[in-house]
Amino acid sequence: MIRHLVLFKLNEGVSHDDPRVSAGVAAFTALGGRVPEVESWEFARNLSDRSNAYDYAINAAVADRDALRRYADHPDHQAGVALWREFATWVIADYEF
Template sequence: MIRHLVLFKLNEGVERDDPRAVAGAAAFRALGGVIEELRFWECGWNITDRPIAHDFAINSAVEDAEALTRYIEHPAHQEAAAQWREFATWVIADYEF
């Protein structure tokens, strides 16, 4: 299995109630029921307020590297990620477990 973690940081001046952020969060929440390669899916807004904290996180798992590629290339994932490019930056980590 591969764990796929993503941490998002909203761009300067963008708040969680920005319509783009609200729509982006909804788009990612929906992916868990849309992309069959996902074996585990959760995402949500960070609940702590610390300078080093990111704002939104995705924690997911897929079977193998091929499934991860299919997930990343899936049109629904591409559409959701494109929304976030407008108002945030992110970092990822993928590891086997």
């Protein structure tokens, strides 16, 4: 199994109530149920208010590297990424467990 972790940081001047953020949140909230390769899916807003905290996180699992590639290439994933690219940056970690 591969754990796929993503931490999103809203760009300077972008707030959680920005309509673009709302659209991005909706896209990634639904994504886990739309991509067959995803075996577990969590997407949520971070509760921490520390200065070095990121704003949102994905914690997902897929079976293997091929499944991770299919997830990354899935049209719904690509559409969500395009939305988030407009207002946030992110870091990713993928590891076997």
